[in-house]
Amino acid sequence: MLIDGRKRILIAGETKGNCTTWTWHRFSQLYRVASKYYRIAMVDCAEPGPSDNGPAVDSVMALARDADAMLIDGRLLCLFPFLRDCDVPIAIDLYDPLISGDLTAQADAAEAVATMHEREATIREQLATGDFFVCASEAQRDYWMGMLTAFNRVNPIIYAEDRTMSNLLAVFPWGIDSAQPEDAGRALKGVLPGILEDDVVAVWALEDMPWQDHLTLIHAVTQLDHFAGKLKVVFLTPEFADRNSGGLIHVLQRTSASLGLTNRCVFFVDWATKSERNRLLREADFGVSLHKNSFEAGLAARPEIAAYLGAGLPVLASGRNAEIVLGYSLGQVVPEESVDEVVRGLQQFLSVTDLRQRFRGNIQRAARDLSWDVVTLPLRQWLERPRKAPDLAMGLRGDDGTIANLSPTPVWALPHLALHYLRTAGISGLAEETCSYLRWKLAYHRR
Amino acid sequence: MGRVLIISPDVVNGCMAGPGIRYWEMARALSRFAEVTLATPRDTALSDERVELVTYDQRGMVIREHLKSADVVVIQGFVLREFSFLKHASQPLVVDLYDPFLLENLETHRFRTLAHRHAIHCRDLAALLEQLRCGDFFLCASERQRDYWLGMLAAVGKVDLYRGSNDASLRDLIDVVSFGLPEAPARHTRQALKGALPGIEPDDRVIVWGGGIWAWLDPLLLIRAMKDVSAEHSDVKLFFMGRGHPNPQITAVKGLSLFADAVKLARNLGLLGRSVFFNDQWVAYEDRQNYLLEADVGVSLHKDSIEMRYALRTRLFDCVWCGLPIVVSKGDIWSETIEAHGLGRGVPVGDLRALIEAILAVLDAGGSKARYRDRFDALRPLLTWERVIQPLVKFIASPHKATDSLAVLG
Numbered sequence: 098m099l100i101d102g103r104k105r106i107l108i109a110g111e112t113k114g115n116c117t118t119w120t121w122h123r124f125s126q127l128y129r130v131a132s133k134y135y136r137i138a139m140v141d142c143a144e145p146g147p148s149d150n151g152p153a154v155d156s157v158m159a160l161a162r163d164a165d166a167m168l169i170d171g172r173l174l175c176l177f178p179f180l181r182d183c184d185v186p187i188a189i190d191l192y193d194p195l196i197s198g199d200l201t202a203q204a205d206a207a208e209a210v211a212t213m214h215e216r217e218a219t220i221r222e223q224l225a226t227g228d229f230f231v232c233a234s235e236a237q238r239d240y241w242m243g244m245l246t247a248f249n250r251v252n253p254i255i256y257a258e259d260r261t262m263s264n265l266l267a268v269f270p271w272g273i274d275s276a277q278p279e280d281a282g283r284a285l286k287g288v289l290p291g292i293l294e295d296d297v298v299a300v301w302a303l304e305d306m307p308w309q310d311h312l313t314l315i316h317a318v319t320q321l322d323h324f325a326g327k328l329k330v331v332f333l334t335p336e337f338a339d340r341n342s343g344g345l346i347h348v349l350q351r352t353s354a355s356l357g358l359t360n361r362c363v364f365f366v367d368w369a370t371k372s373e374r375n376r377l378l379r380e381a382d383f384g385v386s387l388h389k390n391s392f393e394a395g396l397a398a399r400p401e402i403a404a405y406l407g408a409g410l411p412v413l414a415s416g417r418n419a420e421i422v423l424g425y426s427l428g429q430v431v432p433e434e435s436v437d438e439v440v441r442g443l444q445q446f447l448s449v450t451d452l453r454q455r456f457r458g459n460i461q462r463a464a465r466d467l468s469w470d471v472v473t474l475p476l477r478q479w480l481e482r483p484r485k486a487p488d489l490a491m492g493l494r495g496d497d498g499t500i501a502n503l504s505p506t507p508v509w510a511l512p513h514l515a516l517h518y519l520r521t522a523g524i525s526g527l528a529e530e531t532c533s534y535l536r537w538k539l540a541y542h543r544r
Numbered sequence: 545m546g547r548v549l550i551i552s553p554d555v556v557n558g559c560m561a562g563p564g565i566r567y568w569e570m571a572r573a574l575s576r577f578a579e580v581t582l583a584t585p586r587d588t589a590l591s592d593e594r595v596e597l598v599t600y601d602q603r604g605m606v607i608r609e610h611l612k613s614a615d616v617v618v619i620q621g622f623v624l625r626e627f628s629f630l631k632h633a634s635q636p637l638v639v640d641l642y643d644p645f646l647l648e649n650l651e652t653h654r655f656r657t658l659a660h661r662h663a664i665h666c667r668d669l670a671a672l673l674e675q676l677r678c679g680d681f682f683l684c685a686s687e688r689q690r691d692y693w694l695g696m697l698a699a700v701g702k703v704d705l706y707r708g709s710n711d712a713s714l715r716d717l718i719d720v721v722s723f724g725l726p727e728a729p730a731r732h733t734r735q736a737l738k739g740a741l742p743g744i745e746p747d748d749r750v751i752v753w754g755g756g757i758w759a760w761l762d763p764l765l766l767i768r769a770m771k772d773v774s775a776e777h778s779d780v781k782l783f784f785m786g787r788g789h790p791n792p793q794i795t796a797v798k799g800l801s802l803f804a805d806a807v808k809l810a811r812n813l814g815l816l817g818r819s820v821f822f823n824d825q826w827v828a829y830e831d832r833q834n835y836l837l838e839a840d841v842g843v844s845l846h847k848d849s850i851e852m853r854y855a856l857r858t859r860l861f862d863c864v865w866c867g868l869p870i871v872v873s874k875g876d877i878w879s880e881t882i883e884a885h886g887l888g889r890g891v892p893v894g895d896l897r898a899l900i901e902a903i904l905a906v907l908d909a910g911g912s913k914a915r916y917r918d919r920f921d922a923l924r925p926l927l928t929w930e931r932v933i934q935p936l937v938k939f940i941a942s943p944h945k946a947t948d949s950l951a952v953l954g
Contacts, residue, residue, distance in 0.1 A: 244695040253650060253658060
């Protein structure tokens with residue numbers, strides 16, 4: 098159903114040259130849901146490299162000008178700075194808290210400071226420009242709410258409209274894909290040398306993220322009575338993943354090999370497409386996602402957990418942002434970086450005869466509550482009535498987008514302000530505000 | 545033993561509100577681990593041999609004097625604004641962020657003109673950003689608050705600068721020090737409510753509202769609920785323990801207290817002095833348990849707002865201390881604790897029917913307080929002041945300036 102021929106532009110970024118990343122999946126699911134209601138142009142804005150045919154700036158500009166609203170990965174504002182000037186309401190997806198690696202580890206101090214300033218500028222630009230924001234978890238919402246406070250977007254104007262500030266920042270968590278048909282073909286059990294038909298397979302859909310704690314799982318496996326027994330751990334590695342020496346996947350593979358685990362009870366299986374990965378997930382008995390006890394881990398979105406649930410797998414997780422597993426009883430959550438607790442968790446899963454069956458009801462319930470149709474709702478509500486944020490519409494953005502406007506309303510913003518009062522409070526409201534403003538301005542100058 | 549100077553922005557005395565209680569108890573608990581000076585804005589009648597109590601002047605002479613011998617300074621609120629020389633102190637500054645005053649003020653002043661609100665907001669934001677930039681270690685009230693403050697700390701560049709040589713979880717930068725409980729069990733020393741206050745009989749069942757009647761709370765819903773509750777159960781009475789604020793300067797802030805609205809509503813509903821009672825003064829700190837031990841249920845309700853998400857209802861700690869079952873609005877940190885530990889009931893914000901049901905359910909449970917006893921007994925040892933201040937104790941054991949990491953970056 099098209100609504101009055103309106104067009105919405107939807108731009109994703111960071112696809113790393115292929116469409117199998119979690120990010121791309123998030124945006125394409127939104128596209129799938131929202132295109133029932135709107136005309137959507139979805140653009141892959143992977144940063145153009147020398148041999149890459151990224152979207153031409155002209156075409157993005159044309160699409161943006163023509164749109165009624167945009168949803169963008171905030172980092173694109175740096176790539177396409179014209180987006181912020183084209184007077185189209187912008188929703189920004191902040192699912193990635195943009196936390197860098199360790200800055201102090203950079204050899205050159207000046208470079209580290211430069212990197213820091215660059216990142217700050219990227220964040221500042223997004224937070225000063227967005228009319229509406231979404232993020233991927235409650236913890237992220239708290240973190241971004243703090244950031245938005247610092248950049249003066251949590252202000253009396255936004256508050257007057259909505260005390261909960263849901264008009265500024267909403268949670269759009271990772272959705273769970275609806276159940277897919279069972280595949281006949283098998284690639285793991287009874288097929289991959291070393292994995293028998295009746296083995297219990299634990300999978301971990303890997304990403305090269307520094308807060309993922311693969312080594313605790315590896316060490317736990319060596320301590321199991323079932324060592325080289327029934328439990329087989331399969332790391333699913335995307336073909337495009339970075340395998341540089343020193344990279345996390347490299348370290349993991351080397352550790353597993355040095356402990357003599359590889360191809361006995363620990364396996365590495367590459368996948369190229371999302372359907373291939375999902376097929377592998379559906380063959381497993383449970384999914385694993387362990388986190389380190391770090392600042393980044395606490396804020397990371399956990400798309401792999403949603404992927405496990407979409408494949409009907411119970412989950413063994415660590416980390417404080419695995420509430421969904423606790424809330425719906427979808428498996429076990431253990432403390433971070435504890436080999437003993439992971440051993441206990443694995444033993445508990447191994448003692449259940451049909452794991453998937455045992456958790457099926459709960460997983461189905463979670464999948465209903467967190468379908469993409471449901472989780473995209475706050476964003477779709479905004480797309481239904483896209484508008485410039487009221488504080489930005491009143492011209493209260495700082496000139497340079499810095500932590501803004503700690504002085505009286507600038508003179509050039511007064512007409513906007515007056516109009517706002519006239520609309521919301523009538524002539525008497527406008528008169529009252531004008532007197533108050535003059536009194537205050539006088540006091541400010543005296544000071 | 546290190547020397548700690550705690551500067552309380554609020555009155556510390558026989559009658560005191562959240563901040564005063566916090567620094568008084570923090571000073572006493574900390575005195576087992578450090579030499580503590582507690583500086584307060586007014587003379588105090590309280591005393592504790594382990595804590596040096598001083599009264600500071602507006603010009604900061606007293607603070608300057610005690611700063612000389614301090615190894616660590618603890619501040620909160622507008623203290624840094626008032627005594628800006630602290631910014632340049634060589635001692636590490638511990639900034640206590642437990643009270644998100646910027647968010648509270650969005651609600652307190654919401655009926656003022658926008659120009660006025662904007663001015664107050666800018667003052668609050670500037671004060672906050674300043675202390676985030678100057679602080680070396682930060683305290684907050686909950687994990688949820690911690691995420692909020694981490695976002696703000698990241699915005700001022702503190703998070704990036706701090707990483708590297710430090711703990712990856714950033715607990716060395718900001719950690720949780722919630723409110724606490726006295727270690728000694730609450731003892732009933734005098735009859736305060738039942739049979740002591742005109743209109744409240746010895747056999748009545750009493751609901752208490754502890755602490756202030758602040759703008760971001762929803763006492764009016766409770767008074768409306770009392771209309772139905774008392775119509776059916778004439779023995780159920782509601783008692784508000786506090787009015788205004790023990791500090792008259794704070795009481796004078798227009799819009800902060802809903803006391804007058806609450807009295808008016810109770811009068812209009814014909815409940816005032818019959819089933820709804822207001823204390824005409826602030827209950828003394830050392831007397832509070834007498835009310836709470838006699839009461840049958842504690843209630844704290846809030847509005848659905850951003851403040852609620854990060855607030856810590858400090859007076860509910862006293863309910864835990866006194867084993868008083870609690871009914872609260874859902875959505876804040878306390879409602880999660882209450883539901884997780886089975887200490888009472890959470891009700892959806894603004895839901896009158898659910899509130900009435902919850903109050904009656906807690907009151908009607910035969911010997912209701914006895915029924916909750918084991919749960920309170922289990923929770924209490926986790927919330928003693930000595931236990932909750934441990935992150936601060938750890939910092940004081942090896943205090944350091946956060947700017948050290950700036951030096952790493954050149």
